[in-house]
Amino acid sequence: MKILVAVDGSEYTKRMLAYLAAHEEWLGASQVFTVLHVAPPIPPRAAGAVDRQTLQAYYDDQSAKVLKPIRAFFAMRPELHVSFMTRVGPAAEQIVKEAHQKHQDLVMMGSHGHGALANLVTGSVATKVLALSKVPVLLVR
Numbered sequence: 001m002k003i004l005v006a007v008d009g010s011e012y013t014k015r016m017l018a019y020l021a022a023h024e025e026w027l028g029a030s031q032v033f034t035v036l037h038v039a040p041p042i043p044p045r046a047a048g049a050v051d052r053q054t055l056q057a058y059y060d061d062q063s064a065k066v067l068k069p070i071r072a073f074f075a076m077r078p079e080l081h082v083s084f085m086t087r088v089g090p091a092a093e094q095i096v097k098e099a100h101q102k103h104q105d106l107v108m109m110g111s112h113g114h115g116a117l118a119n120l121v122t123g124s125v126a127t128k129v130l131a132l133s134k135v136p137v138l139l140v141r
Helices: 011-022 052-075 091-101 116-122 125-132
Strands: 002-007 032-039 081-088 106-110 137-140
Touching: 002 011, 002 052, 002 091, 011 052, 011 106, 011 137, 032 052, 032 091, 052 081, 081 091, 091 106, 091 125, 106 125, 125 137
Parallel strands: 002 032, 002 106, 032 081, 106 137
Antiparallel strands: none
16 A cells, blocks of 8 residues: 655654654555645745755745654564655645655644534545545544
8 A cells, every 4th residue: 555644843743753653554565655734835025035055945945844653663664665755745635746756655744623613614545545535635633
């Protein structure tokens, strides 16, 4: 099974990794994991004030901070097939795009667990992924 693991470095990402660790059935050698971090874009006006290399270095640094503990988590399980990728843009759209383009079987991500009213007012990445994805989504709260 090809699983896209969407991460943002939050407490909810840590909960999702704890869920994975506690459920060995997800960690079989037949699983192929792609870990995706989507960095939010710098507003265009601010991005225009710095050169492209500086901007890319900023995005790389942000993703490296998020992915460092996740790399360590998967490094403890060398039998697993894991790749890491980063993107810049609106998180939900990038997650769904990668899931569809890479023909993933499942998207796994942590969720804040807001109620329906809070999601209606503020929206959430998880809610948008659920709405946009044709690939099944597993939310871990």
